[in-house]
Amino acid sequence: MELIIKTAMLAVCVCVFSLLIGKVSPDMALLLGMVSCCVIILAFSESLWEIVEVLKSLLARTGLDGEILTIIFKAVAVSVTVKLASDICKDAKQNAIASTIELCGSGAVLCIAMPLLKAFVQMIDSLLT
Numbered sequence: 001m002e003l004i005i006k007t008a009m010l011a012v013c014v015c016v017f018s019l020l021i022g023k024v025s026p027d028m029a030l031l032l033g034m035v036s037c038c039v040i041i042l043a044f045s046e047s048l049w050e051i052v053e054v055l056k057s058l059l060a061r062t063g064l065d066g067e068i069l070t071i072i073f074k075a076v077a078v079s080v081t082v083k084l085a086s087d088i089c090k091d092a093k094q095n096a097i098a099s100t101i102e103l104c105g106s107g108a109v110l111c112i113a114m115p116l117l118k119a120f121v122q123m124i125d126s127l128l129t
Contacts, residue, residue, distance in 0.1 A: 003047070007040050030092055037084060067115065074112045078105055 014036040022029035052073070059069050082105030089098035 003043060007043055011036065011040065030088075033091060034088055037088070041084075071112055071116055075109045078108050078112065081105075082108075 014032060018029040018032050021032060055069060056066075059066060082101055086098040086101045086105075089095070089101060
């Protein structure tokens with residue numbers, strides 16, 4: 001809870017500072033926003049590892065294959081990365097690039113999820129035969 005409050009305060013301060021700098025140097029304001037995104041992600045990285053450990057223990061209790069968790073993590077990582085990159089491109093007024101990144105991200109998530117789809121089809125096939 002304390003981390004999110006500090007992070008939110010940092011984000012608001014960076015936004016205000018970025019607005020002030022943006023009048024003089026829009027490039028520096030964009031760079032400041034990008035750096036602040038990296039700092040915020042690094043601040044939450046420890047919390048993310050705790051979530052990973054909890055999910056691993058839950059997965060071990062279910063007896064499911066660990067590959068499922070890997071696929072889910074990859075898909076989430078691609079989604080978060082694409083969202084962040086797209087928003088940065090939109091901040092830089094590059095909407096076409098942002099849309100292209102989103103489209104490619106969707107394709108990447110579909111590719112990542114293919115093993116799950118194959119396993120699902122095989123499971124249905126084995127039930128029907």
